[in-house]
Amino acid sequence: MNERAPGAADRKLLARVGLFNGLDAGPLAAVIQAATVRRLPPGAVLLEQGDEPRWLYLIVEGRLKIGHMSPDGKPLTLRLLGPGDLVGCAAVFRKLPYPATATAVVDARVLVWGAARFEDLMDGYPQLAKNALSVVSGRAEEMLRRVQEMATEPADQRIARALLRLVRDAGRPVDAGTEIDFALSRQDLAEFAGATLYTVSRTLSAWQQAGIVASGRRRVVVCDLPRLTRLAEGR
């Protein structure tokens, strides 16, 4: 499952990741050297809500979803992450258990640092700490926006927003528009939007009538992006 050090092909990608902004070639190489690589098949759990934050991950390839299970068993998907995204950061930086579960939705490859090791790296390269601060701040703001949405917006608006985020994070251009590039059931989308699979199905049917989306079994294509954007903003 684990190999020593990432290959040269990955380094090019990694040099452009936000976390490594402003790092010179030497430090960058040192940081990357300190990591190992891990591969995940679809459905594999990288880290689980409640686990001790022993590892920090950076996605090199593939997609993971960050989900949270409420005490009474209601699932919610918080975010979809892809290449260049950090996983487990908030927990590692606070030294408290992971607050959510990360699951691969397609084949994935991630870099792995031990929590203590990464802290040493931040001590050695302060720029790394500052970048991490910016990344985590961004997460905090995104979550804040989602609190707002969950609290004040109706279900169809939240579904529209969830779809737009998926287009942004996992969109692939196709003839008819933009397709979500992994298998996404109604249930999955419902967990992203904080709704039920029934509501999602009805909403998608209506939007299909209107030509805004096209969808099939675990497949969604957004055809009219501007229109969907207006829906997300409640117009």
Add this chain to the structure above:
Amino acid sequence: MNERAPGAADRKLLARVGLFNGLDAGPLAAVIQAATVRRLPPGAVLLEQGDEPRWLYLIVEGRLKIGHMSPDGKPLTLRLLGPGDLVGCAAVFRKLPYPATATAVVDARVLVWGAARFEDLMDGYPQLAKNALSVVSGRAEEMLRRVQEMATEPADQRIARALLRLVRDAGRPVDAGTEIDFALSRQDLAEFAGATLYTVSRTLSAWQQAGIVASGRRRVVVCDLPRLTRLAEGR
């Protein structure tokens, strides 16, 4: 409104603030020296959603609430902050506009740093950056938990949670239990919980019958904390 440098009395408090953990006396003094003090009367707006993140604040005394207004005008209160809490941090560290508005709910005193100045300080004292990382990570996790709550929990549970947070952040022991130590109307509480003032009023009436809370005009006392905790957890 502004004075040069905080007084000696404040320093004692500041030495115990999470942001300054592990800072020696010298660096601590330097960081505090770099700040000015600002006073706010109740209702004063410290910073507004959409403003450029030019200043970073640390509350020395008093309480501020962080609120967000949705595009269609629905208000939501995200958090109540008190002595030792940072205000504006996520925005300053990302160099993007403040995502929410901070308003004093009682007389307050805050330390003020220019954004660039604080960044210099983080460069000079890397421990400061690491502490900031921990603080912001905590915020991210709290917001994550709130997304979960908003998405899956019914209104009365959210109201219970809002009250518990207020007890934690602004509780003052009184004969009958714990009182929220500032004027809090039903509307205010509704904005904390993501509900309407009507729902809050009905819920509080029921809880008053049950002896869980006592409340009056802009006043709330929690009498049965364990019971309220159970309600917050849905039991």
Add this chain to the structure above:
DNA sequence: CGCACGTTTGATGGACATCAAGGATTGTGG
């Protein structure tokens, strides 16, 4: 082919927002 799984659609009910009206509390000015 047939079974498992995902999807659709209808019917029903409950939670909660909204509208409406009246009651309580606080502060103010005569």
Add this chain to the structure above:
DNA sequence: CCACAATCCTTGATGTCCATCAAACGTGCG
């Protein structure tokens, strides 16, 4: 000290959104 206005709070009636339950209908895989 009382009258009155301004807030804030309560409670009932109503309606809407959406979760839930139930059942039938594709679709694709073994």
